[in-house]
Amino acid sequence: MATIVSVHSFRGGTGKSNSTANLASLCAQQGYRVAIVDTDIQSPGVHVLFGIDEAQAPRCLNDFLWGTCRIDEAAVDVTPVLEGGVEPVAGRLFVVPSSIKSDEIGRVLRDGYDVGRLNDGFRALIKSLALDLLFIDTHPGVNEETLLSLAISDLLVLIMRPDAQDYQGTAVTLELARRLEVPEILLTVNKVPPSLDAVKLRVDVARTFGVEVAGVLPLNLEMVEVASGGVFVTRYPEHPFTRELRVIAGRITVAAAPAARRA
Amino acid sequence: MSTPKSGNALDALLGRMKAAASPLREALLEIHGQYAPVMDGVVASYIPELALADPNWFGLSVVTVDGQSVDVGDHQQTFTIQSVSKPLIFGLALEDQGREAVLAKVGVEPTGEAFNSIELDEVSNRPYNPMVNAGAIATADLVAGKDLPDRVKRMLAMFGRYVGHPVHVDNGVYMSERSTGHRNRAIGHLMLNFGMISDRVDDTLDLYFQQCSVLVTAHDLAMVGATLANGGVNPVTGERALRQEFVRDLLSVMYTCGMYDSAGQWVYEVGLPAKSGVGGGIVAVVPGKLGIGLFSPPLDSKGNSVRGVGACVELARRFGLHLFESGFTGPDIVGELNPRRARGSG
Ligand SMILES: Nc1ncnc2c1ncn2[C@@H]1O[C@H](COP(=O)(O)OP(=O)(O)O)[C@@H](O)[C@H]1O
């Protein structure tokens, strides 16, 4: 049985999509079969990091939700993207993008969809791609996709910036995650300016929310330069930022290991 | 019995998400996938409107007494309720006239006869039970109201309380039933002749044709079942659809007479009170737990939905729903609504 990891933040621009792409890539490099589903239907983005264009992805999550294709038909194998890194990739990485056509985004928002189908899609994808790990990139804040992803996830990676608004929002998300009985929660503080003491911040955040802080990631200038034009960990495999992310990825695969260990 | 969680929108939303993420949803999908390819049976065609149904339609819904629901397939597709209306009208008659008066007019004995048989119990001078057409017409006769529109209004309001929203009559089906229902008219007039029903027979037949033409979905039928499983109170709206004391009356006749003349086989195999209709609908009740709504138009030779029967048999088997099941060691169907219930390896 695969481990389902939701990556969420209460506010936008915290680094969900970049974290999802990087963590999923690191897990695939460790030999796991991994997929990312972009459930940020309103403002999709994770496909950009893998350079997925329309030609590569004629179908997307929207088509599945409307019942016009199977979910695995919308999955793009992006493993070759990771092979730009130093080591050959042992695992596999797939991405199910969400549509970036304004009329298709509008249609989902206007007509809605059966949220149960999203769950059916996750389960079907896990089966047909024989996944060990499924990452769900989400829309910020509270909406149906996010609540469903919380309800099914084995692990929540909750991202926040050291910002007063993020603190409040994180508390809301944590309450929902607890009510939906998410078994494991990893908090990650992202975009930490150099002026802040990372060690103290880690202790403060852990104490404030009473959950494990899996990583404190600095505001990273090289990442700003990459500007979502690629997956950071494959471009900078030896960068200290990548090493930090590798620790979080290790934490995720530890959570996944008992269930996902492959023969 | 549960009380409505009115006012707590977040609870309701979280409940919906849990149900959507639950292993029960996967089980229903599996069962749906198992019976969807079954191409046996024929769509009812005694009136042209019913023949328009797509034989591929197949919806499956479960609603618990806590108001949680899981719906798969064509669960939003409307169809006419047909005979599934009969136990509910029986309930309305019981509320309007009391048990004694109703039982004076209609029995509770199963017959091996077809649903549209003209067989009447001459010893007791009443139709055998409220689930055959004769008995249903006799119970419709007992629905109170100052005139036909008033009786129709009361009947529709009653359905609305079971399903939790206003219901409507499919006029095409109603007009067709009305203009071609010679056999039912004959049954009505024969009963009038025997003094089994009152002389407002034409109104009553009209009421009967309309009650059969009410539009519902598989989800609606599951809600009907959940209401009956919940002592007569709709678990989502909290509204009472039937007085608690009469719930057992309905469930008893559904148990013994609900599946046309295959009631014996049904009780043996599934062991749940249920009612089917020629529109392709079936409602089944697990008392104290949940209601099941099934819909698929192709019917077997007895008039029951082929896929509906198959899916219900499978549900009952997997989750040990048969009322006489004891010591069942398989999964608890309500427990399967919890997304955190450990899944098997897969
Ligand atoms: N640690 C970081 N340092 C610098 N820039 C970052 C960092 N994490 C994310 N970003 C940048 O922030 C922007 C928003 O990131 P994104 O992953 O799209 O966030 P979200 O998905 O939460 O909206 C992107 O331009 C991304 O490159």
Ligand SMILES: [Mg+2]
């Ligand atoms: Mg994003």
